[in-house]
Amino acid sequence: xxxxxxxxxxxxxxxxxxxxxxxxxxxxxxxxxxxxxxxxxxxxxxxxxxxxxxxxxxxxxxxxxxxxxxxxxxxxxxxxxxxxxxxxxxxxxxxxxxxxxxxxxxxxxxxxxxxxxxxxxxxxxxxxxxxxxxxxxxxxxxxxxxxxxxxxxxxxxxxxxxxxxxxxxxxxxxxxxxxxxxxxxxxxxxxxxxxxxxxxxxxxxxxxxxxxxxxxxxxxxxxxxxxxxxxxxxxxxxxxxxxxxxxxxxxxxxxxxxxxxxxxxxxxxxxxxxxxxxxxxxxxxxxxxxxxxxxxxxxxxxxxxxxxxxxxxxxxxxxxxxxxxxxxxxxxxxxxxxxxxxxxxxxxxxxxxxxxxxxxxxxxxxxxxxxxxxxxxxxxxxxxxxxxxxxxxxxxxxxxxxxxxxxxxxxxxxxxxxxxxxxxxxxxxxxxxxxxxxxxxxxxxxxxxxxxxxxxxxxxxxxxxxxxxxxxxxxxxxxxxxxxxxxxxxxxxxxxxxxxxxxxxxxxxxxxxxxxxxxxxxxxxxxxxxxxxxxxxxxxxxxxxxxxxxxxxxxxxxxxxxxxxxxxxxxxxxxxxxxxxxxxxxxxxxxxxxxxxxxxxxxxxxxxxxxxxxxxxxxxxxxxxxxxxxxxxxxxxxxxxxxxxxxxxxxxxxxxxxxxxxxxxxxxxxxxxxxxxxxxxxxxxxxxxxxx
Numbered sequence: 001x002x003x004x005x006x007x008x009x010x011x012x013x014x015x016x017x018x019x020x021x022x023x024x025x026x027x028x029x030x031x032x033x034x035x036x037x038x039x040x041x042x043x044x045x046x047x048x049x050x051x052x053x054x055x056x057x058x059x060x061x062x063x064x065x066x067x068x069x070x071x072x073x074x075x076x077x078x079x080x081x082x083x084x085x086x087x088x089x090x091x092x093x094x095x096x097x098x099x100x101x102x103x104x105x106x107x108x109x110x111x112x113x114x115x116x117x118x119x120x121x122x123x124x125x126x127x128x129x130x131x132x133x134x135x136x137x138x139x140x141x142x143x144x145x146x147x148x149x150x151x152x153x154x155x156x157x158x159x160x161x162x163x164x165x166x167x168x169x170x171x172x173x174x175x176x177x178x179x180x181x182x183x184x185x186x187x188x189x190x191x192x193x194x195x196x197x198x199x200x201x202x203x204x205x206x207x208x209x210x211x212x213x214x215x216x217x218x219x220x221x222x223x224x225x226x227x228x229x230x231x232x233x234x235x236x237x238x239x240x241x242x243x244x245x246x247x248x249x250x251x252x253x254x255x256x257x258x259x260x261x262x263x264x265x266x267x268x269x270x271x272x273x274x275x276x277x278x279x280x281x282x283x284x285x286x287x288x289x290x291x292x293x294x295x296x297x298x299x300x301x302x303x304x305x306x307x308x309x310x311x312x313x314x315x316x317x318x319x320x321x322x323x324x325x326x327x328x329x330x331x332x333x334x335x336x337x338x339x340x341x342x343x344x345x346x347x348x349x350x351x352x353x354x355x356x357x358x359x360x361x362x363x364x365x366x367x368x369x370x371x372x373x374x375x376x377x378x379x380x381x382x383x384x385x386x387x388x389x390x391x392x393x394x395x396x397x398x399x400x401x402x403x404x405x406x407x408x409x410x411x412x413x414x415x416x417x418x419x420x421x422x423x424x425x426x427x428x429x430x431x432x433x434x435x436x437x438x439x440x441x442x443x444x445x446x447x448x449x450x451x452x453x454x455x456x457x458x459x460x461x462x463x464x465x466x467x468x469x470x471x472x473x474x475x476x477x478x479x480x481x482x483x484x485x486x487x488x489x490x491x492x493x494x495x496x497x498x499x500x501x502x503x504x505x506x507x508x509x510x511x512x513x514x515x516x517x518x519x520x521x522x523x524x525x526x527x528x529x530x531x532x533x534x535x536x537x538x539x540x541x542x543x544x545x546x547x548x549x550x551x552x553x554x555x556x557x558x559x560x561x562x563x564x565x566x567x568x569x570x571x572x573x574x575x576x577x578x579x580x581x582x583x584x585x586x587x588x589x590x591x592x593x594x595x596x597x598x599x600x601x602x603x604x605x606x607x608x609x610x611x612x613x614x615x616x617x618x619x620x621x622x623x624x625x626x627x628x629x630x631x632x633x634x635x636x637x638x639x640x641x642x643x644x645x646x647x648x649x650x651x652x653x654x655x656x657x658x659x660x661x662x663x664x665x666x667x668x669x670x671x672x673x674x675x676x677x678x679x680x681x682x683x684x685x686x687x688x689x690x691x692x
Contacts, residue, residue: 111162229250291307419493447481480495
């Protein structure tokens with residue numbers, strides 16, 4: 001296999017292929033089951049100048065069949081790969097960017113054919129470059145369409161990359177960034193474009209993962225390119241290579257995840273039986289890059305060098321993937337670590353989207369990978385050889401191993417609690433909403449009460465709310481409150497459940513009096529030991545109460561409670577603490593009394609009357625007036641308004657009214673109507689006087 005993978009294939013060999021992949025002829029000197037496309041051949045002068053793909057084709061001509069695949073042509077299906085690596089079947093979000101060389105003319109239709117066959121979302125737009133596409137889009141790195149890459153094998157690389165990133169993260173948008181050529185200058189321009197790309201959807205989607213299924217042998221000066229992989233919002237993946245050891249670039253950069261390869265073994269039903277290190281998997285100690293801190297735990301293996309790969313995925317073309325591409329006649333089976341990189345980028349996207357938090361760059365994910373080394377989150381692959389032997393733990397063939405679920409890919413954001421509100425309650429109280437303040441919360445976070453998850457609402461990365469049932473505070477004591485997410489749990493915060501509440505005291509109310517028949521008003525109660533559940537009571541009935549502080553409450557007194565004159569008793573009640581002593585509020589009478597002290601008929605036939613008015617209850621600033629009306633024989637009326645000015649509450653005012661002779665003959669009734677206008681309403685009182 002090593003000699004096979006290291007042997008170059010002339011470009012002309014693949015150019016002769018015009019029929020489907022199933023009918024392709026193996027190049028001379030190659031094993032009958034593998035085809036190496038021209039794009040995967042590296043010439044000695046290429047290192048540091050141009051990249052090649054890490055792509056190999058399984059040759060199905062002559063009845064040869066790959067091992068175990070249930071898809072078209074005998075390739076692996078998305079469902080198989082999810083089952084092999086214990087992955088969820090749905091999820092994904094934001095953008096996975098694929099960086100490749102040259103144009104892929106049938107990318108949209110081939111992508112949709114693949115998606116349709118496996119029940120994945122399809123792109124409904126007919127414009128492959130539209131930034132508002134929801135599932136798949138092409139971006140030209142230089143701003144214009146590159147040359148067609150079909151004959152070289154680059155379009156097959158692109159088909160593999162976009163189809164299998166989509167297969168692993170069906171909910172993510174796939175953006176293919178097409179570069180003008182396979183030169184490092186053009187490809188790294190594409191990496192920059194991919195890293196900063198935001199589309200035209202509403203809301204806009206941004207790149208979260210970048211996959212690079214290409215590279216070359218290591219070269220002097222490669223470290224100058226490492227800065228392309230340092231975005232704090234993007235995680236980078238690169239294929240480790242298909243020629244075994246030694247390491248290659250950019251796979252050896254410490255700023256990205258190096259994707260190695262395995263061979264997956266299955267039974268006759270296509271079900272997983274075992275996994276071994278693939279002989280073609282790139283890996284080994286870097287000749288140019290120093291050991292990063294996340295590999296300090298394996299310094300006994302890598303020494304002072306960066307070791308690759310980091311994480312592995314099926315890459316053996318004999319257990320390869322079903323891929324659809326029109327140029328090569330439809331369905332074929334493709335392998336190489338070119339498959340590992342986009343598939344693992346999809347796995348990370350799946351992990352982060354399901355966790356509700358996007359990784360803060362490659363370093364965060366690498367730290368998580370190595371902190372999980374040796375755990376059940378990985379399948380430890382102990383057999384296989386790529387020039388180095390696989391063995392227990394980390395090795396130069398498969399790195400930490402292959403995935404068993406997405407937990408190890410999720411950056412380990414540890415939640416922290418800073419405060420609880422409220423932080424106490426009274427035993428036997430009602431259910432309530434608990435606010436948990438802190439940091440690093442994600443949308444899947446749960447608030448736990450003594451280890452049991454509460455119904456939790458994610459407000460922000462700094463706030464959660466949770467419903468605490470009355471049963472959880474039935475007895476006095478303390479409760480331990482924690483937040484858990486992605487197998488991480490915060491330190492505990494203590495919630496106090498008091499045996500009884502402290503008795504409230506009421507020292508003052510404001511106002512202390514009001515007028516009968518007046519409107520609703522706000523009563524302020526001042527005292528001590530008030531809590532959020534304390535209520536103001538009016539003659540023993542609870543009012544709508546607002547908690548201001550431990551020394552002040554405000555309550556709304558409805559107009560119906562002051563309809564009649566009298567006295568009301570105001571108290572404060574706290575469940576478990578009892579009722580305060582009462583304060584009284586006076587509801588004052590509001591009436592006006594009229595009387596006539598004299599009524600004289602004048603010589604000219606007019607009349608003079610002295611009218612007394614007693615003001616009971618109204619405020620002293622109220623203006624009072626009298627209107628006198630006489631009813632004549634003809635039924636006409638005459639009004640004689642007279643102002644008494646301000647008549648203080650509890651005092652009497654008087655006024656003399658002169659009635660003209662036209663007011664009526666002797667025995668006529670004259671109506672005197674006294675009107676008071678004051679804040680909050682009006683009142684009237686009427687006196688009828690008989691003229692002599």
